[in-house]
Amino acid sequence: MGSGGDLPVHELLRTCSTRLCLPKDQTIHVPGTKDTNLYYIEEGPVRFSLNSYDGDEKILYILGPGNFFNEGSICCPQEVMCHIYCEESSVILKVDSTVFRTLMKNAAFVEALFRGLMCKNNLLEQEVSNISFKSCKERLLLIFVKECCKDKIYDHDWYDVKKRYTHQDLASIIGANRVTVSKMIGELCEECQIRCLNRKIQVNRKALKRRD
The missing domain is CATH 1.10.10.10 (Winged helix-like DNA-binding domain superfamily/Winged helix DNA-binding domain)
Structure with a gap:
């Protein structure tokens, strides 16, 4: 597969991914899951949360279309720490790790990936600030x-x-x-x-x- 030339990122991903059409409340990952695929949200909101031993839920963030997740597990394989599931019916594009390495040659893809990481980092920084002050x-x-x-x-x-x-x-x-x-x-x-x-x-x- 080539690096995709000047195709928009979402169109590029459609050519090299598995398209998952998931119903509302469908679980994508649970804590402890090991997965080296990259995921891209094409449609629908996806919730990321932590759960206590007593079953209490703490929502980390809710991501919409255009966002990636599970980026870290590709570069540094590790267990998923949060519960990830569809808030509504969603369409997710799954990209395997081999394809991911090829996509890293595409500047638009790298920029979109980095932008998504910064967005999540900002959300978590805001949450820490809100809790603190x-x-x-x-x-x-x-x-x-x-x-x-x-x-x-x-x-x-x-x-x-x-x-x-x-x-x-x-x-x-x-x-x-x-x-x-x-x-x-x-x-x-x-x-x-x-x-x-x-x-x-x-x-x-x-x-x-x-x-x-």
């Missing part, structure tokens, strides 16, 4: 702010939150429990930083502006 309620509000859709404003002051989270999802992200999340959402509503309308959460323009 922000309260659970501030971290909860930040989740809503980051998911705001600014394309349309309602009642002059409110923006929709694009992604719908369950209270358990939010608890897993910020390291709390569902009861605490429900309480904090109520407090944020009382402070007019968010509001719940027709089972959707909206963020106040002023809360958004303070964090831009």
Whole structure:
């Protein structure tokens, strides 16, 4: 196989990978798995989380289309540390290690791979910063702010939150429990930083502006 010339990365990967069409909640990896393949998300969100011995889940991050994962296991074979599964129906491209070495001759592929690694590094750095310096309620509000859709404003002051989270999802992200999340959402509503309308959460323009 050649290095792919000037093909866009996602098109290049389609020519040299196995296409996996996976249903919602399909597990891709569990902790302890050994796998030297590279994976590329073509469609759908994929969740990466850690689980305690008691079964509590801590979400590390959720990656969408255009992201790679399992890069480290190709260069330095090791066991997967987190639980990886599809949040929704997803399409994943699986690239074996031999093909990966050939792809490393393609500058666009290397740039995309490096960009993805930096993105995940930034997400983890932000999480460490949030845990170190922000309260659970501030971290909860930040989740809503980051998911705001600014394309349309309602009642002059409110923006929709694009992604719908369950209270358990939010608890897993910020390291709390569902009861605490429900309480904090109520407090944020009382402070007019968010509001719940027709089972959707909206963020106040002023809360958004303070964090831009």
